Amino acid sequence: MIGSTINAIEAENISYIYPDGTTGFRDVSLKIGEGERVAIIGANGSGKSSLLMVLSGLLKPKTGYVRIYGIEPNKKNVETIRRMVGVVFQDPDDFLFNPTVRDELMYAPLQLSWSTEEIEKAVKEYSEIFNLHEILHKPPFRLSGGEKKKVEIASVMIAKPKILFLDEPTANIDGKAKRKIMELLNDFNGTLVLTSHELEVARKLCGKAIVMSMDRKIMAEGDIGLLDDEGLLEDAGVL
Amino acid sequence: MIDARIKLLGTFLLIVLAVSTFDPMKVGVIFVSSLILAAFSRIGIKKVLKRIWLFTLFSFIIVLPLTLSFRVEDLLYVLLFTLRVATSLIAIQVLILSTPFNDIVYAMRGLKFPKGFVSTLWLAYRYIILMFTELMRVMLARESRRMTKGSHMDLWRKGGESLGLFFIRTFERAERVQLAMRARGEKVVAIKGSFTRLDKIYILFMAAVTLWWMAI
Amino acid sequence: MHIPDGFLDLSIAAIFYLMTMSVVGFSLLKMSKQKFNGALIGIVAAAIFAVQMLNWPIPGGTSAHFVGGALAGILLGPYAGCLAMTLVLVIQGLVFADGGLTALGANIWNMAVVNVFVGYYIYRALERTNKSVAAFAAGWLGITMAAIFTGMEVGLSSSFKYSLTTAVTVMGTWHGILGIIEGIITTSVVTYIASMRPDLLEGRAETAPGKMAYAAITVMIVLSPLFAYTAELVGYSEPLENVAEMLGAEEHPIYEGLLPDYTVPGLDPYIGTIISAVTGVAIVMGIGYGMRRYA
Numbered sequence: 001m002i003g004s005t006i007n008a009i010e011a012e013n014i015s016y017i018y019p020d021g022t023t024g025f026r027d028v029s030l031k032i033g034e035g036e037r038v039a040i041i042g043a044n045g046s047g048k049s050s051l052l053m054v055l056s057g058l059l060k061p062k063t064g065y066v067r068i069y070g071i072e073p074n075k076k077n078v079e080t081i082r083r084m085v086g087v088v089f090q091d092p093d094d095f096l097f098n099p100t101v102r103d104e105l106m107y108a109p110l111q112l113s114w115s116t117e118e119i120e121k122a123v124k125e126y127s128e129i130f131n132l133h134e135i136l137h138k139p140p141f142r143l144s145g146g147e148k149k150k151v152e153i154a155s156v157m158i159a160k161p162k163i164l165f166l167d168e169p170t171a172n173i174d175g176k177a178k179r180k181i182m183e184l185l186n187d188f189n190g191t192l193v194l195t196s197h198e199l200e201v202a203r204k205l206c207g208k209a210i211v212m213s214m215d216r217k218i219m220a221e222g223d224i225g226l227l228d229d230e231g232l233l234e235d236a237g238v239l
Numbered sequence: 240m241i242d243a244r245i246k247l248l249g250t251f252l253l254i255v256l257a258v259s260t261f262d263p264m265k266v267g268v269i270f271v272s273s274l275i276l277a278a279f280s281r282i283g284i285k286k287v288l289k290r291i292w293l294f295t296l297f298s299f300i301i302v303l304p305l306t307l308s309f310r311v312e313d314l315l316y317v318l319l320f321t322l323r324v325a326t327s328l329i330a331i332q333v334l335i336l337s338t339p340f341n342d343i344v345y346a347m348r349g350l351k352f353p354k355g356f357v358s359t360l361w362l363a364y365r366y367i368i369l370m371f372t373e374l375m376r377v378m379l380a381r382e383s384r385r386m387t388k389g390s391h392m393d394l395w396r397k398g399g400e401s402l403g404l405f406f407i408r409t410f411e412r413a414e415r416v417q418l419a420m421r422a423r424g425e426k427v428v429a430i431k432g433s434f435t436r437l438d439k440i441y442i443l444f445m446a447a448v449t450l451w452w453m454a455i
Numbered sequence: 456m457h458i459p460d461g462f463l464d465l466s467i468a469a470i471f472y473l474m475t476m477s478v479v480g481f482s483l484l485k486m487s488k489q490k491f492n493g494a495l496i497g498i499v500a501a502a503i504f505a506v507q508m509l510n511w512p513i514p515g516g517t518s519a520h521f522v523g524g525a526l527a528g529i530l531l532g533p534y535a536g537c538l539a540m541t542l543v544l545v546i547q548g549l550v551f552a553d554g555g556l557t558a559l560g561a562n563i564w565n566m567a568v569v570n571v572f573v574g575y576y577i578y579r580a581l582e583r584t585n586k587s588v589a590a591f592a593a594g595w596l597g598i599t600m601a602a603i604f605t606g607m608e609v610g611l612s613s614s615f616k617y618s619l620t621t622a623v624t625v626m627g628t629w630h631g632i633l634g635i636i637e638g639i640i641t642t643s644v645v646t647y648i649a650s651m652r653p654d655l656l657e658g659r660a661e662t663a664p665g666k667m668a669y670a671a672i673t674v675m676i677v678l679s680p681l682f683a684y685t686a687e688l689v690g691y692s693e694p695l696e697n698v699a700e701m702l703g704a705e706e707h708p709i710y711e712g713l714l715p716d717y718t719v720p721g722l723d724p725y726i727g728t729i730i731s732a733v734t735g736v737a738i739v740m741g742i743g744y745g746m747r748r749y750a
Contacts, residue, residue, distance in 0.1 A: 019375075020368065058383055079387060087383040094373075095380040097404045099650060111386035139651065159386070254556050258614065259465045290552070298459065305616055316616060320461065323614075327460030331552050340550055353483055355491055356538075362497030363504070363542045364550070370498070371505040378509070391514055395636055399643020402506060402521075406530060406644060407652050409502040410495070417494035 006034040006069075008163050008191040009055055013064035016050045024050030025216040029064075034162075037192040039202035041227065042212030043237030048195035049090065049167050051212070055193060056087045056165040068163070083112070086161030090168040092148035096140035101132055101151050104140060108159035122158050130154040130184065146177025153181065157188070166194040170201050197238060199227050211236050242438045243338050243346035244430055249445045250334040256452050257326040261319050264455045270322060272448045273329040282336045290336075291328040298324040340364055348429035358427045362416075370409065377405045456522070456605050456630065457547065457562055460555030464612040466686040471608065472560030474679055478568050478672060479541050482534040485668075496535050500542035503527060507543070511636060519633050524566050525574020525597035526641050529590065530648075530655070533575040540567035561608045569676055570601040574641075586649055587642050594641025595634040602630030607680050611687050 009032040016024035025047030032038055032055075042048045053059040055066060057073030065072050073081045089095045098104045105126055109119045127133055130150045135143060140151055149169070156164065169185065170178050185192065185205055196202050202209060202224065209226045213219035214237050220226055233239040257269040277287045299321040305313050344361045348354070381401040389397070434442070463471075486496075503523045510518035527536035544563050547553040554562045574597030581589035603623055609615045610622030648655055 020371075053379065056383070058379055078385070082383075082386050087380075089376065089380045089383070091376065093408065094376045095384075097381065097400060097647075097651075107384060108386055141651070155384075251556055254460050255465065258461045258463075258557055261614075294459065298461070302616065313616075320614070320616075324459055324461035327555060327557075328552060331460070331548075331556055335550060335552055340546075343549055353480070355483055355487055355493060356479075356541075359493040359497040359500070359538065360542050360545060362493060363500035363539075364546055366498050366501035367504050367546070370501040371508065374502070374505045374509075391512060392639070394512060395639045396643045398509075398511065399640040400647045402640065403644040403647030403651070405506070406499075406502060406526075407648060407655065409499055410530075410652075410655055413492075413495040413498040416498060417492060420494055 007031050007067070008034045008036070008069060009193070010067040010070075011055060011061075011064065014054060014061035014066060015063045016047075016054050016059060017062050018050070023047070023216055024054075025212065027217050030210065030218070030221065032191060032193060034191055035189070036208055037206040038194075038208045038210060039206035039224070039227075040193065040195045040210045040212060041197070041199070041202055041233075041236070041238055042195075043197070043214060046212040046214060046237070047216040048212055052087075052165050052167050052193065052195050056085050056163075057081050058087060083159070084162045086156035086159060086164050088153050088156050088164070088166040088169060090171055092145075092152040093141070095152050096148060096155075099139055100137050101127075101140055101143075102136045104151055104155045105132075105158055107155060112159065126154045126158045131180070144177075146173045146181075149173055149177065149181060150184075153184065157184075161190065163191040163193065164188055166192070168195055168197070170196070170198060199233075199238070203227060211238075240437075241337075241441050242430065242434060243342040244349045245434070245438055245441055246334055246338055247343060247346050247350070249441060250330050252445060252449065253330040254327045256449065257323050257330070261316070261323075262455075263315070263319060265452050266319055266322050266326060268448065268452050268455065270326040270329070272444075273326055273333065276444075277329060277333050280333055280337045282333060286336065287329055287332045290332050291325060294328060295321060295325040342430070345428050345430045348427050349431055354427070358425060361427055362425075366416075373408065373412075374405050377401050377408070456566065456602060456626075457544075457554030458558040458565075458605060458609060460557050462555070462609050462612065462615050463558050463561060464614050464687060465557065467608055467612050467683050468557045468560060470682050470686040471564045471679070474675055474682065475560045475563045475568060478675065479537065479563065481668070481672075482537045485534045486538065492535075496531065496539050497542065499527065499531060499535075500539040500546075503539060504543045504546060511640070513633075513636065519636055521637060521640050522566060522570065522598055522601075523641075524570025524601060525578065525590075525593040525637075526644055528571040528575030528597075529578045529593060529641075529645060533572050536571045536575065537567050540571055543567075561605075564679070565601040565604045565608075568672075569604050570597045572672055572676065573597045573600045578645075587646055590642040590645035591638040593638075595631075595638030598634040598637045599627060599631045602626040602634070604679070608683060611680075611683050613687070 009030075011028060011030050014028050015026035018024055028051060040048050040051060050059065054061050057066060057068055060073075068081055069084060071077055071080060096104055098107060102123060105123045106119055109122055114122070127136055130153070132147075132151065132154060135147060135151075140148060143151065153166075153169070164185075166185070169181060173181065182201065182204060185194075192205065194202070194205065206224055208222065209224050210221045211219045211226065211232060213235070219236055220229075220232055227233065230239060253269055253273060257266060257273075260266060274284055274287075277284050299317070302317045302320050306317050341361070344357055344364070347360070348357045378398070378401050381397065381404075385397075486492075503526075506523055507520055509521065511521060513519050524536075524540055527539050530536065531539060541563050544554060544559065544567060548556060548559050548562070574593040577596055578589045578593035581592055603626060606623035606626030607619065609626075610617065610619035615622065645656070
């Protein structure tokens with residue numbers, strides 16, 4: 001993609017096959033420039049989620065390579081990569097495991113050995129931004145879906161990643177919480193890559209779009225205006 | 240398709256015959272019979288061998304040091320031991336490759352295995368893939384939050400915590416499934432009824448193999 | 456730890472089928488008398504199956520698997536835990552050819568009976584003293600005991616030409632070391648669940664066996680090597696196949712473990728090993744029982 005000098009993500013001819021043998025996606029090559037906001041659009045089972053996991057360096061592609069700021073993720077550089085990358089999973093229940101919301105927020109900073117003051121400051125800041133004061137000492141699994149999502153995103157953003165990956169950030173979240181999450185993501189100033197099957201979310205948050213086909217390949221990519229092409233979206237099984 | 244009840248019993252019989260003797264001829268008879276079954280079951284010998292060679296080699300290597308005695312009977316033992324293992328593996332692979340697991344479950348019910356056991360077995364089998372993908376998501380999410388390399392000990396402990404989360408979710412899912420089962424009911428079909436001609440040929444084959452095994 | 460076909464003598468395989476069937480059958484009976492929650496047992500079995508597929512890195516670059524027998528006992532109680540592990544082993548045997556068909560009885564005995572019941576009792580005995588220690592000991596000793604039983608069954612079989620001492624030492628030592636990881640992971644799972652959903656760990660007391668059943672299963676576990684030994688003697692005199700003659704009595708130890716010897720001097724090595732193994736089991740069970748009463 002044109003318009004940016006530095007590539008945050010570069011993928012060459014990647015494919016992914018699940019351990020049980022089913023194909024995640026295949027033959028994907030793409031470049032995402034620093035600061036770009038990209039929506040990956042596709043029907044259920046089109047490989048969006050596995051593409052996101054591979055691009056973020058969590059899953060190793062079966063063919064080809066992924067580079068994050070020029071570095072190919074491997075066992076040795078895991079610290080470098082994880083400091084640049086934040087991943088928000090679709091189901092917060094997969095993601096949240098600490099006894100309280102406060103512990104969730106502190107989880108990454110503690111690993112990064114921030115000082116106590118720095119951690120306190122960050123927890124305060126992010127619980128203000130995400131409006132988590134009242135639930136700070138509650139166990140995450142007792143929260144509502146929208147609250148869980150906010151906690152999840154806050155726990156990722158607190159570590160200040162340069163690239164934020166989000167898998168269906170607004171799935172199963174309604175009304176007010178959804179608007180709040182969209183607002184917060186809009187304020188993020190870094191590279192943003194998200195998957196969604198909600199076109200509205202993609203249009204509001206992203207400048208570019210990648211459309212995945214039912215045979216798990218890239219069908220089209222370009223500016224977000226791509227999503228106005230109803231014929232294309234019908235072929236992709238989104239509409 | 241051969242009745243899964245007979246196949247289950249036939250496979251068991253073949254393996255019993257194979258592992259109850261060290262007579263080269265007898266083991267050889269069962270080995271050849273298993274290969275014949277593989278060839279006639281549309282699976283093909285090649286596919287079966289591809290699945291068994293690694294474990295056969297493993298078993299061979301385990302007993303290989305016994306040949307250091309340089310005695311003929313020890314060498315013979317090592318070869319026969321490996322052949323017995325290989326024969327049993329072929330027999331079970333033929334069963335597995337030619338019989339969907341639900342048929343095996345129905346066959347068990349047909350063979351009067353306890354109902355609670357069979358229906359729970361069927362349920363467990365159906366949920367394996369789902370539970371595995373769920374486990375992978377939990378582990379992957381946890382991995383995404385790892386900022387430092389950490390020691391082995393760290394990995395085991397944190398991995399264990401992820402498993403803890405996974406098991407909590409397992410219990411919660413079980414509660415939902417139990418409710419759904421109560422709402423919908425569940426029944427495991429049992430294979431019943433008479434044998435087809437193919438079944439009878441299979442039984443005849445097994446009887447012939449057994450007689451041959453006993454005769455030599 | 457899954458025994459394939461061809462490693463066990465048929466007589467030993469048969470004896471373990473009988474013992475396994477009685478314990479699993481009793482568990483089924485017990486569960487159906489209470490509220491039989493098939494969904495819970497089946498889905499936890501599927502979960503354990505999935506968990507067993509994970510590779511845990513260990514120092515030296517290789518990896519180990521988590522078995523989860525003790526954990527099943529702790530989470531579900533011994534009967535349901537035994538059933539869940541049985542399902543896992545049946546599926547492994549009949550879908551993935553992991554573990555033999557004739558050896559299935561022995562495999563269930565080791566991993567669904569010995570591992571689950573030993574793990575469960577150790578946990579129950581030490582739980583009130585310290586949950587972490589209890590879970591570690593349960594995970595570690597449960598798997599080590601299962602491995603020792605595997606070694607015994609294979610070692611007693613004349614089909615497997617290595618001596619009983621060798622088989623038990625190799626299995627016991629190797630899994631005694633790997634078992635430490637099993638213990639650490641079990642601890643981690645249990646303490647995590649205890650901190651997040653303590654209710655899941657309670658209420659298992661109602662599924663605890665009564666004194667009679669407890670005694671019966673313990674006696675069976677303790678005596679099972681003796682049964683196996685007897686079965687082997689019977690196997691020796693089988694007129695159809697004189698396996699013993701074919702194999703000779705020669706022994707070829709390939710590996711002298713960290714433990715110097717399992718045998719009691721002056722005794723038949725088989726009997727010596729059995730006595731030391733039985734003593735080991737008895738001591739563990741005794742400590743467990745004592746702790747439960749006086750802790």
